[in-house]
Amino acid sequence: MSNTPATPRAKTSFTPTTPATARVAATNVPGAVHASPHYATTRRHSLYGVEDRVVIDPGSRIWKVGFSGEGRPRDVFYGGGSANAAPFWKLVRAKDAAERAEEEKMLEARLETCLRSVFHDSLLADPKARKVILVEHPLLPLYIKEVIARILFENQVPSVSFACSHLLSLLAVGRITGLVIDCGHLESVALPIFAARPMFPQIQTTPIAGAQLTSHIRALLLMFATYLPPPSSLSAAISVPAANRSTRVPQEVLTDAVIEEIKTRCCFVGDALGIGTHRDPERMATPTQEDVEGSEMDFPPSDISYTESEASQSHSQSQSQSGASSQPDSEYAVVSDPRGGGGRGETASGENHLQALAAMYQRHSTATDIQMRVLPPPAQQLGTGRGTLLIPGWIRERAAELLFESGDVDESSLAETILDTLLKVPRDLRKTMASSILVSGGTAMLPGFIPRLHAEIIRAVAQPPALSRQQIRPDRPNPPAYDKYGPLRPLLPYFAILNNPSPPPVTSERAAANAGKAPAFAPACLAWVGGSLAGSLKTGGVEVPREKWDEEANQNADDEEMDVTPDSRPRTRNILPDWTRTPLPVGAPPANIQRTSTA
Secondary structure, three states: OOOOOOHHHHHHHOOOOOOOHHHHHOOOOOOOOOOOOOOOOOOOEOOOOEOOOEEEEEOOOEEEEEEOOOOOOOEEEEOOOOOOOOOOOOOOOOOOHHHHHHHHHHHHHHHHHHHHHHHHHHOOOOHHHOOEEEEEOOOOOHHHHHHHHHHHHHOOOOEEEEEEHHHHHHHHOOOOOEEEEEEOOOOEEEEEEEOOEEOHHHOEEEOOOHHHHHHHHHHHHHHHOEEEOOOOOHHHHHHOOHHHHOEOOOOOOOOHHHHHHHHHHOOOOOOOOOOOOOOOHHHHHOOOHHHHHHHHHHOOOOOOOHHHHOHHHHHHHHHHHOOOOOOOOOOOOOOOOHHHOOOOOOOOHHHHHHHHHHHHHHHOOOOOOEEEEEOOOHHHOOOOOOEEEEEOHHHHHHHHHHHOOOOOOOOOOHHHHHHHHHHHOOHHHHHHHHOOEEEEOOHHHOOOHHHHHHHHHHHHHOOOOOOOOOOOOOOOOOOOOOOOOHHHHHHHHHOOEOOOOOOOOOOOHHHHHHOOOOOOOOHHHHHHHHHHHHHHOOOOOEEEEHHHHHHHHHHHHHHHHHOOOOOOOOOOHHHOOOOOOOOOOOOOOOOOOOOOOOO
């Protein structure tokens, strides 16, 4: 009995109760908050019920829900039910009207199921007694907000408050001014905020985000990873060596759940290539000629932006051409060293480029290879146990290079997105915004992401190397080289990221006062924590009560009965907040005016 731990006894004897002594004892103090006489806790109750609001952060894949006043969400789950489910919405919509209407019906059905599970499964709360704070993305389409609001009001929710996610992220770290970049699943959005007012005209977006990183990791694994199928019998597991059983990775093995686990548990962000370390901002601000020449020799001759867009295409073409010959029992010569070319007979030009890229990344990588147990494809489930996926270390370290690659006109890198936003900000606010950068979103959860982003910002703003150009006209000097971020070069000592876990040595007092001073909240939960804080302080966004929604719906229904035009349908989205509907100047005609043509 002496060896029995005391932990179970401590758990059974502990009864969690809310301390109400401090509030109830102060009876003689004017304005003191007293406990409700009908409840044992000190939580205040409103006409609808408990004043703790439900905070919902709906993403295209992952949802975060909980109650206001708490430090973290109660439940974080995939909106579709699993990691293999399709996201709720995408960046593009169907062009056909019938297909678009079908998409909206499917979206409404999925959202209704998800919102019902929020109240009845995740929170165990009554929708009639809880107000809702909806953490909305600045670029969330209006029809999605209308569908969510209609479902909530049909479940008798008292009111719905719409709050900007970037502003809530900034409030979570105790600031009201700063530049917030949200690295989500579909896109990355940078938005400057001044005095708690989002500057929506200066918003910048890029499609380089978690979705492209997922497809990039899948393409690299299909090209360079190795798969060991389970042995057909226990005797074969002992007699047949693993090298003889190694094959190329089947596409059925790399499901969305497997890629998500590899991305979240195995991958990290390495230091910048070319320049030795990003801990020395002075060296990055003035790169030497050796650094420039070394970085140019390290990279393959073609554009690196090919790695994300063409990798999956080249692999899919090779799979379609050799689909009949690639049987599960066939053996491939596994490429153990990508520097030596390839172990396959004929490779396309895209694969040659990927081999050169793999050789460069492997030369600069120090990560170790890991093994991962995965379910075999249905055609190979006759063996014993699970298959083994061998993930090269350089893929773990350098797969996230996609997020920081520059040079694409349509798809800017994350650092370029931040700098483009600073160029659009007025000059008198650039120093303030540059020293108050906040990074949020699930993609920013990769280890080493924020320090690498700071290094890429410094690297992009630093003085570009002098390019030797051939003189076209001897009588006139050559025009100066194009320097896009030249106006931001005086801000080099002031760049600072608020939630940088390992800030570099700074050279200005403003950067030293801001770099790494934010509370240690996870970047993926910053917006939800801000919504929880706003709900507890009763300072949410634009609140739409259910009475106003019902009144607007009834008025639109009456207008629909009087109007016989086929395109008319009830619209309740007029009361939803939408920053894209800016007020017209004085004297301008309304946009929905109907002009009648006269003979």
